[in-house]
Amino acid sequence: xxxxxxxxxxxLRNTFDHVARVLGGDKPASRYLEGTLKLQSEANFxxxxxxxxxxxxxxxxxxxxxxxxxxAFIDPRQFHYGSYTNARSRQQEAAESNxxxxxxxxxxxxxxxxxxxxxxxxxxxxxxxxxGANMNNSFIASFAYGSMLNIPATFHAMDRLxxxxxxxRIGLLLxxxxxxxxxxxxxxxxxxxxxxxxxxxxxxxxxxxxxxxxAQNVVGDGLIYPLVYxxxxxxxxxxxxxxxxxxxxxxxxxxxxxxWVDSVIRIAAAESEKNRQQLAIWxxxxxxxxxxxxxxxxxxxxxxxxxxxxxxxxxxDARAKKLGLEIGGL
Amino acid sequence: xxxxKKLGLREKYRLMTRGLGWETTYQPMDKVFPYQxxxxxxxxxxxxxxxxxxxxxxxxxxxxxxxxxxLYAILDAFNQHNGHLNISDARYVNSIKLFLQGITLSEYxxxxxxxxxxxxxxxxxxRVASQMQALxxxxxxxxxxxxxxxxxxYFSGFHGFxxxxxxxxxxxxxxxxxxDALTAGPFEFLTAISFSFEYVLTNLIFMPFMSGAAYxxxxxxxxxxxxxxxxxxxxxxxxxxxxxFMAEQDPDNIPIIxxxxxxxxxxxxxxxxxxxxxxxxxxxxxxxxWSEAWEMYFEQAGGALFEDxxxxxxxxxxxxxxxxxxxxxxxxxxWAALYHYGAAAGLHTxxxxxxxxxxxxxxxxxxxxxxxxxxxxxxxxxQKAGKRMYCASLPQLCxxxxxxxxxxxxxxxxxxxxxxxxxxxxxxxxxxxGCCDIFKGEPEKYIQARLPTHQIYQGNxxxxxxxxxxxxxxxxxxxxxxxxxxxxxxxxxxxWKHQTAVEKKIA
Numbered sequence: 001x002x003x004x005x006x007x008x009x010x011x012l013r014n015t016f017d018h019v020a021r022v023l024g025g026d027k028p029a030s031r032y033l034e035g036t037l038k039l040q041s042e043a044n045f046x047x048x049x050x051x052x053x054x055x056x057x058x059x060x061x062x063x064x065x066x067x068x069x070x071x072a073f074i075d076p077r078q079f080h081y082g083s084y085t086n087a088r089s090r091q092q093e094a095a096e097s098n099x100x101x102x103x104x105x106x107x108x109x110x111x112x113x114x115x116x117x118x119x120x121x122x123x124x125x126x127x128x129x130x131x132g133a134n135m136n137n138s139f140i141a142s143f144a145y146g147s148m149l150n151i152p153a154t155f156h157a158m159d160r161l162x163x164x165x166x167x168x169r170i171g172l173l174l175x176x177x178x179x180x181x182x183x184x185x186x187x188x189x190x191x192x193x194x195x196x197x198x199x200x201x202x203x204x205x206x207x208x209x210x211x212x213x214x215a216q217n218v219v220g221d222g223l224i225y226p227l228v229y230x231x232x233x234x235x236x237x238x239x240x241x242x243x244x245x246x247x248x249x250x251x252x253x254x255x256x257x258x259x260w261v262d263s264v265i266r267i268a269a270a271e272s273e274k275n276r277q278q279l280a281i282w283x284x285x286x287x288x289x290x291x292x293x294x295x296x297x298x299x300x301x302x303x304x305x306x307x308x309x310x311x312x313x314x315x316x317d318a319r320a321k322k323l324g325l326e327i328g329g330l
Numbered sequence: 331x332x333x334x335k336k337l338g339l340r341e342k343y344r345l346m347t348r349g350l351g352w353e354t355t356y357q358p359m360d361k362v363f364p365y366q367x368x369x370x371x372x373x374x375x376x377x378x379x380x381x382x383x384x385x386x387x388x389x390x391x392x393x394x395x396x397x398x399x400x401l402y403a404i405l406d407a408f409n410q411h412n413g414h415l416n417i418s419d420a421r422y423v424n425s426i427k428l429f430l431q432g433i434t435l436s437e438y439x440x441x442x443x444x445x446x447x448x449x450x451x452x453x454x455x456x457r458v459a460s461q462m463q464a465l466x467x468x469x470x471x472x473x474x475x476x477x478x479x480x481x482x483x484y485f486s487g488f489h490g491f492x493x494x495x496x497x498x499x500x501x502x503x504x505x506x507x508x509x510d511a512l513t514a515g516p517f518e519f520l521t522a523i524s525f526s527f528e529y530v531l532t533n534l535i536f537m538p539f540m541s542g543a544a545y546x547x548x549x550x551x552x553x554x555x556x557x558x559x560x561x562x563x564x565x566x567x568x569x570x571x572x573x574x575f576m577a578e579q580d581p582d583n584i585p586i587i588x589x590x591x592x593x594x595x596x597x598x599x600x601x602x603x604x605x606x607x608x609x610x611x612x613x614x615x616x617x618x619x620w621s622e623a624w625e626m627y628f629e630q631a632g633g634a635l636f637e638d639x640x641x642x643x644x645x646x647x648x649x650x651x652x653x654x655x656x657x658x659x660x661x662x663x664x665w666a667a668l669y670h671y672g673a674a675a676g677l678h679t680x681x682x683x684x685x686x687x688x689x690x691x692x693x694x695x696x697x698x699x700x701x702x703x704x705x706x707x708x709x710x711x712x713q714k715a716g717k718r719m720y721c722a723s724l725p726q727l728c729x730x731x732x733x734x735x736x737x738x739x740x741x742x743x744x745x746x747x748x749x750x751x752x753x754x755x756x757x758x759x760x761x762x763x764g765c766c767d768i769f770k771g772e773p774e775k776y777i778q779a780r781l782p783t784h785q786i787y788q789g790n791x792x793x794x795x796x797x798x799x800x801x802x803x804x805x806x807x808x809x810x811x812x813x814x815x816x817x818x819x820x821x822x823x824x825x826w827k828h829q830t831a832v833e834k835k836i837a
Binding site: 080088093095130159165184201 | 337341342345346349350351352354355356357361362364365368386387388390391392394395396398399401402412415435438439441442445446448449450457458461462464465468469471472473475476479482483484485488489490491492493495496497502505506509510512513514515516775776778779780785804818822826829
């Protein structure tokens with residue numbers, strides 16, 4: 001072994017003051033923490049926003065949820081921009097080779113017309129649901145208090161744009177521009193989609209960003225993702241394997257990002273009884289609304305049984321309970 | 331599918347972005363997008379917006395991840411091999427202290443502005459473009475922190491940047507600038523940040539800091555700079571598109587935008603005084619003078635831009651002529667002031683070396699030896715006699731740009747410039763006609779300014795003594811502040827250089 005000699009120079013400190021305070025002392029800190037902690041101004045704001053005279057520019061009172069420390073929301077994935085784009089870049093490579101594989105072998109020709117139509121009817125309008133989720137997460141990202149939340153919320157918003165774009169490509173593969181247009185028409189006019197569109201639009205005008213978080217990321221996605229990317233894709237049978245390939249990004253993404261979503265709820269619920277109750281109120285309210293909206297999509301379009309939908313609902317309730325929400329008497 | 335093959339890239343991109351949006355009917359569009367009209371900008375057809383980026387998310391992830399992988403590989407190597415030992419001189423580090431203190435959290439503020447527009451713009455095209463820029467701004471804030479994290483381990487002045495941004499007096503200059511933009515409406519924000527800052531002035535931040543890093547052997551910062559360059563190019567494209575889009579939508583928009591251009595040119599120019607001082611005084615190896623940079627990037631490039639924009643009815647920003655009159659004095663006045671307030675700064679100040687003064691005399695033939703060298707020489711003598719001068723009183727700050735009123739009359743560099751105006755029985759003070767005009771345009775906004783000096787007098791800043799205020803501001807007194815001569819940075823630097831020289835000899 002050759003010993004490589006390098007100059008040994010002792011550092012004067014290991015990390016920044018504000019990071020050391022969180023770590024409880026001057027210790028080496030991860031790039032996640034150095035890059036995420038306390039980037040948002042907290043005091044000495046100069047001007048009232050012309051577009052919101054009720055609040056400071058950055059203001060914790062934009063939600064009913066109260067936290068002693070808004071930097072308690074550690075992302076279990078510890079994503080900073082570099083690790084985030086790296087993770088998504090690997091996923092998009094896999095998605096790209098899946099799309100290539102399906103396109104080159106023209107695998108969709110093995111899917112009969114009825115199944116193909118069914119896929120289009122379920123998957124293509126969802127690109128607008130994803131776009132709605134992008135808007136809602138952009139809203140969360142812009143009003144959530146503190147960089148520990150609004151940075152991952154921004155990643156989450158961009159993910160939804162990416163997913164909307166993958167769904168657009170699936171629509172193009174299934175039947176070209178007409179299919180994509182038909183999907184938009186269904187989102188706007190087909191009675192089966194109107195409930196979900198209404199829920200989405202109602203969320204656009206909600207003022208409490210944490211409520212939007214619960215409604216969109218916990219309830220909406222907690223019903224739609226298992227319904228579509230697990231049950232619908234599986235139930236469609238052998239022909240579904242092609243669709244499963246094309247939607248792999250979505251199911252992997254959901255598994256990964258729900259860890260972050262869950263952590264946000266768990267941490268806020270653990271903070272106080274008041275938070276727990278508030279979160280449960282929102283959860284129940286939006287679950288009732290969203291479930292009613294999702295039912296016609298499940299039964300009329302996706303052919304998913306009422307029993308399966310009940311199972312999805314039960315699983316979501318179990319998840320919510322595990323996160324600390326008391327939703328017993330439903 | 332043959333149908334997809336036939337789709338042009340442009341059409342495909344439309345489907346991937348604005349095709350996703352829809353006119354809401356369960357909730358009125360005006361309620362979904364409530365901030366669209368109060369500024370008076372009229373938009374008739376959002377579809378006329380030309381997408382400046384044309385990147386789908388999968389492509390974005392791919393390119394950006396590639397860039398970040400390269401960047402972090404170099405940062406890792408830099409850290410492992412004590413890259414900070416290769417810089418020209420430890421005085422250099424003060425320029426990146428200023429960068430971390432003043433710019434990094436401003437990038438984060440820019441992120442918040444763009445993510446807000448990414449939700450609130452009624453047009454899908456500008457919304458997607460804003461979202462991508464919002465994501466880029468996270469990148470810039472974080473990669474800057476990561477690039478400079480290593481310097482924090484070895485030098486003073488970096489450790490407290492987070493607290494300093496909200497509290498340290500001179501950082502209220504960038505802080506109030508960004509808060510001014512963030513609290514404005516969506517179209518003004520874009521005019522302020524995308525156009526005036528990113529398009530017109532960004533070269534004057536980017537070039538000096540990044541070329542300064544390259545000239546002074548700072549591999550970490552220059553790598554960040556190269557890596558961010560393609561992002562900045564996208565942001566600049568957006569900045570110009572914003573103006574053209576608004577201008578082409580309705581002629582009534584022109585005077586509103588012109589007023590914003592005037593305001594944000596002057597606001598940005600004043601903030602750049604920190605850069606001017608950095609270029610001329612803080613870089614041991616100089617890239618170009620502030621005066622040369624202003625000529626190249628503003629007078630020439632900016633001049634051509636505004637000639638081009640004349641077809642819409644725009645003219646050069648008001649007081650652009652004053653900036654030209656000030657170019658031979660801007661950095662000198664600022665450094666003299668910072669040298670004086672050097673006890674209250676989160677970085678070191680010093681008297682330039684005689685070689686550096688020769689360079690200044692050459693770059694500023696009409697001003698340096700006449701006005702600035704004699705006083706630098708005098709302060710140098712005083713310092714050598716053990717009487718390094720530190721100003722103990724608090725400066726009068728401009729109500730708009732929040733810079734101490736240290737500037738001189740446009741037509742007389744020997745007379746301090748001071749303007750004031752009355753509003754609702756109170757007198758307000760300004761550094762210039764430019765700032766005074768901005769105040770008069772929106773007095774209700776600027777009377778809210780939290781001038782650090784007023785806050786200190788009111789006892790809101792940690793205590794009554796200077797030492798308490800500095801501590802509250804995030805400064806380790808005796809370590810982060812005062813002259814470079816005798817500083818920890820100087821002593822450590824000399825020790826490390828000596829140590830590595832000895833180790834090299836032994837090897």
